Amino acid sequence: MRTESVAALRSFLALLCRGVALILLLLQIGAAPAPQPHPDLTFHAAPKPLPPGAVTSDWPHFLGPTFDYHSPETKLLERFDEKGPPLVWEVKKGTGYAAPVVVGDRLVLFHRVSDEERVDCLHPETGQRYWSFAYATAYQDRYGWSDGPRASPTIAGGAVFTFGAEGKLHCLDLATGAVRWKRDVLEDYKLTPNFFGVGSTPLVEGDKLIVNVGAKGACVVAFDVADGKELWRAGDAWGPSYASPVPATVHGKRRVFVFAGGESAPPSGGLLCIDPANGKVDFTFPWRARRRESVNATSPLVLDGKRVFISEAYGSGGAMLDLLPDGSFKQAWTNESFGTHFMTAVRKDDHLYGVDGHGPADAFLVCVEAATGKEVWRTQPEWVQTVDGKTGPRKLKLGTYRAWLMPVDGRHLMFGEYGHLLWADLSPAGFKEISRAQLFLAGESWTPPVLSRGLLYVCQNTPTSDAAATPPRLLCYDLRKP
Numbered sequence: 467m468r469t470e471s472v473a474a475l476r477s478f479l480a481l482l483c484r485g486v487a488l489i490l491l492l493l494q495i496g497a498a499p500a501p502q503p504h505p506d507l508t509f510h511a512a513p514k515p516l517p518p519g520a521v522t523s524d525w526p527h528f529l530g531p532t533f534d535y536h537s538p539e540t541k542l543l544e545r546f547d548e549k550g551p552p553l554v555w556e557v558k559k560g561t562g563y564a565a566p567v568v569v570g571d572r573l574v575l576f577h578r579v580s581d582e583e584r585v586d587c588l589h590p591e592t593g594q595r596y597w598s599f600a601y602a603t604a605y606q607d608r609y610g611w612s613d614g615p616r617a618s619p620t621i622a623g624g625a626v627f628t629f630g631a632e633g634k635l636h637c638l639d640l641a642t643g644a645v646r647w648k649r650d651v652l653e654d655y656k657l658t659p660n661f662f663g664v665g666s667t668p669l670v671e672g673d674k675l676i677v678n679v680g681a682k683g684a685c686v687v688a689f690d691v692a693d694g695k696e697l698w699r700a701g702d703a704w705g706p707s708y709a710s711p712v713p714a715t716v717h718g719k720r721r722v723f724v725f726a727g728g729e730s731a732p733p734s735g736g737l738l739c740i741d742p743a744n745g746k747v748d749f750t751f752p753w754r755a756r757r758r759e760s761v762n763a764t765s766p767l768v769l770d771g772k773r774v775f776i777s778e779a780y781g782s783g784g785a786m787l788d789l790l791p792d793g794s795f796k797q798a799w800t801n802e803s804f805g806t807h808f809m810t811a812v813r814k815d816d817h818l819y820g821v822d823g824h825g826p827a828d829a830f831l832v833c834v835e836a837a838t839g840k841e842v843w844r845t846q847p848e849w850v851q852t853v854d855g856k857t858g859p860r861k862l863k864l865g866t867y868r869a870w871l872m873p874v875d876g877r878h879l880m881f882g883e884y885g886h887l888l889w890a891d892l893s894p895a896g897f898k899e900i901s902r903a904q905l906f907l908a909g910e911s912w913t914p915p916v917l918s919r920g921l922l923y924v925c926q927n928t929p930t931s932d933a934a935a936t937p938p939r940l941l942c943y944d945l946r947k948p
Contacts, residue, residue: 498641501594506558513554513591513921513944517541520946522919525568528618528667529914530872533712534767535810537874537917541947550887550903551943554921555593559940560584562614562631563910563927566940568918569621572596572640575940576628578603578614583630585619587643590921593942597643605631605663612910612927616665616708620675623691627675631663635677637694647694655681657706660728661761665708671722671742678724680706686724686740698745701726704735708763708808713742716771717791723766725776727754735762737776737787739795748793755780763808767818769836773798779807779824786839799839804832808912812871812878817842819878819892821868826883829867831897845897847888853907856933864907870914883911885926905941907931920946 516522520541529535543551560579567574573590576583582600589596607613617629625646626638633652638645651657651664657680666678674688674697681687685701704726711724722742727735735754740747753776754762760780767775774795777784783802787795804811804822807829811820818836822844823829833842848865866882871892877900880888885908889900906926913925922943930936 499596501589501592501596504557504588504593504595507555507593507595508557509555509593510553511944513552514946514948516920517947520920524570524621525916525918526621527567527669528565528620528710529712529765529810530916533714533765535812535870535872535914537872539917539920540875542875542920542945543947545889545901546887546903547901548903550905551922551945554591554942554944556939556941557588557593559925559938560614561612561927561938562616563612563913563925564615565618565913565925566916566923567619567621568916568923569640572621573923574619574621574626574640576615576617576619578605578631583615583628583634585626585628585636585638585643587626587640590918590923590942599636599638599643599645601634601636603630603632603634607662609662611662616663617667617710620668620670622670625691627668627670627691629664629666629668629677631665632659633657633664635668635689635694637675637691649689649694651677651679655679655684655687657681658729660706661759662708664706665763666706667710669711669713669722671713671720674742676711676722676724676742678706678709678711678726680704680726680728685726686711686722686738686745688742688745700740700745700747701738701750703750704738705730707735708761709765712766712768714768714771714774716768716789719793721748723768723774725753725762725764725766727762729761731758732756733758733760737766737774739774739789739793749795751776751785751787751795751797753782753785754778755782757781764806765810767811767813769813773836775811775818777804777806777811777820779805779822781805783822784811784839786836798837801834801839801841803841804834804839807868809868809870809914812873814873814878814892817894819871821871823868826865826867829869831866831869833892833894833896842894843896847897847899851904854932856935868912872915872917874917879915879917879922881911881915881924884909885911885930887915887924905943906936908938917945920944
């Protein structure tokens with residue numbers, strides 16, 4: 467028999483086996499449950515109907531439908547008062563910084579409750595729960611930050627993929643929450659825990675789940691989405707980061723960009739450009755601060771499939787690479803004063819906007835030219851605010867600081883790290899506030915908000931710093947235009 471015929475037969479048999487396995491799984495998991503009342507849910511008011519002609523989208527993975535934190539949604543509320551948009555529902559949540567994801571009538575929240583990492587599937591408009599899945603965890607953050615998951619879930623092909631703080635990788639059925647497969651990545655690849663546990667969100671690319679594992683000889687690993695088996699591994703020098711893999715079409719070819727690098731001595735890391743079909747590495751670009759206690763945490767930003775921007779906040783700053791048709795690159799520019807921490811920069815027209823700085827005191831909103839990296843302006847939006855504290859009213863200086871910037875509906879939606887929501891106009895002329903609200907006053911508001919079908923989902927990660935001391939919540943706000 468000819469070699470080509472043998473290969474074709476093997477491919478057919480593999481597809482047949484996968485189909486049979488899927489049928490058996492569907493028979494095993496049974497019918498999808500209907501949403502039920504959630505014991506920790508408070509429902510406030512139904513959202514307005516979507517305006518006629520409104521553009522809407524799912525939010526199936528970290529950084530949104532286009533992997534650059536842009537939203538295509540339109541006909542959103544143009545202004546809001548100091549209380550913010552109307553609150554639809556809120557539900558108590560556990561610890562962690564993972565953002566929710568939304569596909570159709572399913573919202574998935576990944577968090578930690580007591581000694582379990584929990585995956586909850588909720589209805590996006592009501593907050594009612596379809597199902598809940600949990601497993602034991604003993605993770606403790608060595609620096610005293612949250613002990614919950616950092617990596618957001620990913621929804622693709624009727625499945626939910628989660629990657630816990632201790633490296634537990636799960637594939638769950640979206641309809642029922644049944645486990646399709648699971649892996650212990652830290653155990654399988656003999657890894658030691660990173661600075662803050664595992665924090666890179668997995669990427670689904672076709673039939674592959676691509677993960678920045680960070681093991682020796684396996685910096686990046688592709689797993690089969692159907693059964694979790696390893697398909698390929700790439701890179702051998704850099705450890706796991708807190709940035710997430712980003713896909714793009716580059717000069718007509720599909721590629722995945724991984725910004726790797728976590729705990730190591732001496733510190734090392736950088737960008738890998740990988741062919742997702744086979745794991746072949748087109749190029750690597752070392753980029754990492756010299757400080758031992760530093761990480762690469764901002765996901766790559768690919769511009770029109772021709773350039774890629776990477777950045778870190780511990781000393782090296784940002785770098786722009788031109789992507790060449792032969793799979794190589796040319797360094798376009800660097801700017802050590804445009805170092806984003808974990809909030810990805812965004813592009814609007816010919817400029818990049820992002821937050822330069824490592825912490826609240828040195829976090830500045832910056833505009834640079836995308837072509838040259840030249841700084842156009844920088845500012846630090848701040849204001850004095852009276853807060854009702856446990857001992858009475860007090861005045862605080864607050865600001866956006868390490869804020870997420872979402873380009874949407876012709877403006878930028880900003881979410882600051884103490885719970886402020888702003889509509890803003892960002893342009894080369896400067897920063898212009900349109901409206902501002904205090905959704906809550908709580909630190910560690912580092913989770914990027916999620917927007918789907920005119921509804922905004924915001925995570926409050928710590929108790930509020932007012933007299934009420936409200937516990938952490940996931941809140942749903944109505945941004946639909948009347």
